[in-house]
Amino acid sequence: MSDSAGGSRRERTLRAIIRSARELTDEHGLDGFTMEQLAERTGVSRRTLFNYVPGKVDAVLGPEKTLDPAIIEAFLAGGPTGDLLVDVKEIVRASLQADVPDPAELAAVRRLLRKDTRLMLAVHERFVEKSRELSDAIATREGRQVDPLDLRIIGTLIISLCDIALDESLAQPTRTVAECFDHAFDAMSSLFAPRPA
Template sequence: MSKSAMQLRRERTLLTITRCARELTQERGLDGFTMDQLAERAGVSRRTLFNYVPGKVDAVLGPEHEVEPDLLETFRAGGPTGRLLVDVKEIVRATVAADSPDPAEIDAIRRLLCSDPRLMTAVHERFVEKSRLLSEAITRREGRAIEPLTLRLLSAVVVTVCDAALDEALATPTRTFAECLDLAFDTMSSLFEPAHT
């Protein structure tokens, strides 16, 4: 379904706010500017700014991307492959694939994440929230109540894999986060598969 003019305008405004927040953070650091200065740089009112983002950290990180409803429904129905861990990886990857900036922007984001621990903490918190939503989808997929310990373990594994992928992406500028996510999931999976002789 195509997006309405209003949706496109909202997306453009949010991208402008994010770009300006990243520029200001690069120039002055996260504590070196106010929300008023961000609003001025982005060409929006303070009220409009707060309608889009609650604070500077969210402005710098940009929008969170939701999983496409069709993919989520396929997952809940047992797909796309029928193998839970592989399907979890596809859901997580689809979320990060929606945010695929150009290489120069990726490099700038890497520098920003390394420059302030609050940004890394916020990214981790986003991983935790996505993991919680994924746990709910798994419960629906399985069609039965899943032991709380199982859900906590799966959630912890997904968050750990995402954190490891982010660390790898920051340490290896030649790889995208999505590539590092694939590598982290594949490495984790290989730990639990029997060795082929």
């Protein structure tokens, strides 16, 4: 059977699992349903379900999207601007944009994040993992021994700015997390900008 315009069978099944998980969480809360009920709602076996997602939190949030390899390659080569801090901002922003749910699902995701702190914590853990990957990319890009303290500071700043951006986006539904990240990053940068005498 050939893939249709709606994507491969695997993609369609994954979308159905995510949609069902969000519906069940909205109706009953994260603790109010089992993986068996999720499998039943989706129309797949329990075994199939676990081939797609390890648990309810991942089913609700969906898998993390991978960045376009060209963006990573450009960063590792010293781009897109040559200014490390600006380039860090750009790669994080691209990562946040890649993770945005389908526009039709965005309101539901925001509502669920507000309702269950475990989902917020899971998103935070994803930010932490992105920060680790970014630290590795910075070390590779610089082609020299990077001070571990510098990497730790950059990583901590990025995690904090992503958390702030998520909070701001939940408070202002017309703005995406990536847009809020831009605003938070620029606000942080202005704090350290030289002040006129």
